[in-house]
Amino acid sequence: VQLQASGGGLVQTGGSLRLSCAASGRTFKGYHVAWFRQAPGKEREFVAAIGWGGRNINYAGSVKGRFTISRNNAENEMYLQMNDLKPEDTAIYYCAAREGTFGYILTAGRINSWGQGTQLTVSS
Numbered sequence: 001v002q003l004q005a006s007g008g009g010l011v012q013t014g015g016s017l018r019l020s021c022a023a024s025g026r027t028f029k030g031y032h033v034a035w036f037r038q039a040p041g042k043e044r045e046f047v048a049a050i051g052w053g054g055r056n057i058n059y060a061g062s063v064k065g066r067f068t069i070s071r072n073n074a075e076n077e078m079y080l081q082m083n084d085l086k087p088e089d090t091a092i093y094y095c096a097a098r099e100g101t102f103g104y105i106l107t108a109g110r111i112n113s114w115g116q117g118t119q120l121t122v123s124s
Contacts, residue, residue, distance in 0.1 A: 008118030019080040021095030028076040032105040037091035092117040
């Protein structure tokens with residue numbers, strides 16, 4: 001499956017933004033999907049994931065309660081609603097997809113489909 005992320009930008013601290021990721025190429029419904037992020041000089045880290053059916057959802061502790069992941073299988077899209085943004089959320093955000101066991105989507109090393117990334121900058 002091919003992924004195309006969009007929606008990044010410059011936001012002030014406390015602001016909100018929604019990222020989108022459009023999928024194409026194969027049946028999106030069969031894939032678990034996730035968002036990862038990578039800040040300058042840091043490893044790519046897990047942000048949030050949602051299972052193919054929408055029932056399994058997992059968040060990194062640093063974003064829990066502020067970010068919401070969702071998906072629309074009919075439209076082949078996934079989203080990340082980000083609220084109460086902080087400067088430490090500044091990073092390139094990548095969408096990801098993986099078939100198989102849901103746990104695989106939580107680890108960057110097990111991802112086999114990545115989007116190209118979209119930049120989020122949160123100013124203080």
